Amino acid sequence: MKNIQKKGISLIVLVITIIIMIILAGAIILALNNSGIIGRAEEARDKNDNATIKEAANVAYAEWSLEHKLGNTNKSATEFVQERLNKQGFNGNTVAVTEDGKLLIGLTESAVNAIKAGIKIGDYVEYTPNIVTSENPYNTDGSENNGNVQSFTTQTDLRWQYLGINNDGNLLLVSDKETTSKLSLCGAKGFLNSEAVLNTVCNSLYSSNVGDARSINLSYINEVLNYNGAVGSYFSKIENKAIQLTSIKTIGELVSAGEPALTNTNTPDGSNINTWKADYYSYTGSDYKDVDDPAYKLIFINPTTSSNMYYWIADKCAGVRFNDNDVGFCVRFINGDRINGMSIYFASEDPTTAVRTSSYAMRPVVILNDNVMLEKQQATGYWTIK
Numbered sequence: 001m002k003n004i005q006k007k008g009i010s011l012i013v014l015v016i017t018i019i020i021m022i023i024l025a026g027a028i029i030l031a032l033n034n035s036g037i038i039g040r041a042e043e044a045r046d047k048n049d050n051a052t053i054k055e056a057a058n059v060a061y062a063e064w065s066l067e068h069k070l071g072n073t074n075k076s077a078t079e080f081v082q083e084r085l086n087k088q089g090f091n092g093n094t095v096a097v098t099e100d101g102k103l104l105i106g107l108t109e110s111a112v113n114a115i116k117a118g119i120k121i122g123d124y125v126e127y128t129p130n131i132v133t134s135e136n137p138y139n140t141d142g143s144e145n146n147g148n149v150q151s152f153t154t155q156t157d158l159r160w161q162y163l164g165i166n167n168d169g170n171l172l173l174v175s176d177k178e179t180t181s182k183l184s185l186c187g188a189k190g191f192l193n194s195e196a197v198l199n200t201v202c203n204s205l206y207s208s209n210v211g212d213a214r215s216i217n218l219s220y221i222n223e224v225l226n227y228n229g230a231v232g233s234y235f236s237k238i239e240n241k242a243i244q245l246t247s248i249k250t251i252g253e254l255v256s257a258g259e260p261a262l263t264n265t266n267t268p269d270g271s272n273i274n275t276w277k278a279d280y281y282s283y284t285g286s287d288y289k290d291v292d293d294p295a296y297k298l299i300f301i302n303p304t305t306s307s308n309m310y311y312w313i314a315d316k317c318a319g320v321r322f323n324d325n326d327v328g329f330c331v332r333f334i335n336g337d338r339i340n341g342m343s344i345y346f347a348s349e350d351p352t353t354a355v356r357t358s359s360y361a362m363r364p365v366v367i368l369n370d371n372v373m374l375e376k377q378q379a380t381g382y383w384t385i386k
Contacts, residue, residue: 053090057103060084077101078116094169107169108370114171114383117376119162121224122294125173125374125383127160127366129206129213138204144193146186146355154205155179161298162383163216163365164223171368174216175206177302178311178334178361185331186357188345191316194331198314202364210385211366215314218332220365221339224295225288280319280330282340291337300337308336311361317341333360 064080067073073080077097085095094107096115104115132138137151144150163174183201185194198215206213221227289296302309313332319341330341342358349356373386 053085053105054103056085056088056090057081057095057105061097061101061103076116078112104165104169107165108171110368110370110372110374111165111169111171114162114374117374119374119376119383120294121162121164122298123162123383124176124381125160125162125385127173127208127211127385129154129208129366131156132205138201140197140201144186144190144197145184145357146189148184148186150184152181152183152201152205155181158206158364160366163220163298166220166367170370171372171374172220173211173366173368174220174298175364177304178309178363180361182359182361183312184357184359185312185344187354188329188349190357191329191331191345194312194316194344195314198312198362202362206364206366208366210372211368213364213366215312216363216365218313218315218339221299221313221334224299225285226295227283227288280317280328280341282338284338286337300334309334309361309363310336311363313339313363331358334363 060081061077063084064073064075064077067080068077075083078095081097081103082095094105094109094112096104096107096112098104098115104111107115132152132154134153137153139152140150142149158179159176160173161176163172166172183198185191185197195215195217202213202215285296285300291297297303300308311334313334315332316330317332318327318329327347328341328343329345329347330343332339332341334340335342342360344356344358345354346356368385374383375386376383
């Protein structure tokens with residue numbers, strides 16, 4: 001009996017131990033998920049995979065360049081590099097090589113086909129958005145403009161040009177000029193809601209069954225202009241300086257008191273909501289592209305009037321003022337031949353009463369669907385959507 005009892009106790013202890021271990025393992029996994037460790041590990045793995053693919057593509061492109069110079073291949077750079085990647089097991093990663101030797105990886109089939117067919121920055125594409133008329137205009141909720149609702153309709157005289165490819169590998173189109181209608185942004189709420197309202201207005205007015213619209217943003221512009229990250233002496237002085245944002249906390253309290261919900265309140269560096277990493281910078285487009293370059297003209301020059309353009313960019317930033325005693329919260333915009341930031345709120349101002357307002361045009365961008373194919377019409381030079 002004693003032996004049987006001992007064995008029974010041991011079995012119970014074993015079962016309890018296993019249960020406790022399962023509970024502890026679940027708690028550890030949950031803690032790791034909540035802390036973001038697993039997510040960061042997966043992100044690091046993805047980055048490593050992308051780096052491996054990019055390295056393999058660069059090696060393949062160098063090989064193609066040599067073989068092409070020696071006359072040993074009649075394949076295009078895109079075909080040659082893609083073939084090499086497939087042989088190395090990177091079958092799910094489409095690649096294309098532009099005429100200037102730029103490698104683009106992870107593209108949609110439509111993007112690869114367009115690049116193979118020779119599409120260039122600034123080429124015109126026949127695109128027609130769904131039309132929003134004055135009979136049923138798009139209205140903002142006013143949170144971006146001190147409570148004043150703004151109404152917009154589709155501008156039908158806009159033409160569309162090839163802008164590039166986004167991070168998901170989709171083709172991008174941009175309107176050939178800024179809109180005639182202007183969007184007003186006012187005060188602290190205008191600053192916080194700027195990106196969301198710009199994207200929502202453009203999406204409502206210029207989307208269609210072949211693509212979704214949004215506002216142009218800074219990453220698209222920097223990519224087109226080949227901006228290399230250099231900034232002027234004043235702007236480098238304020239970069240990375242921590243800015244205290246007691247004002248944003250106050251705005252958050254207004255929301256909890258029943259004000260309209262705000263969007264995009266997270267800080268760029270992921271820190272506490274009461275701080276913001278100074279990220280304002282400005283540069284002149286001609287520092288990176290010749291003024292006669294199609295890319296420069298695409299961003300800065302209105303083709304109808306041949307004059308500089310002025311329009312909002314869906315991107316917020318903040319910078320210390322010259323005396324270092326105040327902070328300007330800005331929405332970036334194209335200012336003639338420069339990328340600048342327009343301060344629409346200062347930290348020294350009361351966010352509940354500040355009504356500093358700026359109004360600029362918009363510049364819609366269309367992200368074409370994965371299955372959209374472009375075909376160039378030789379007679380007109382335009383690209384049509386199939």
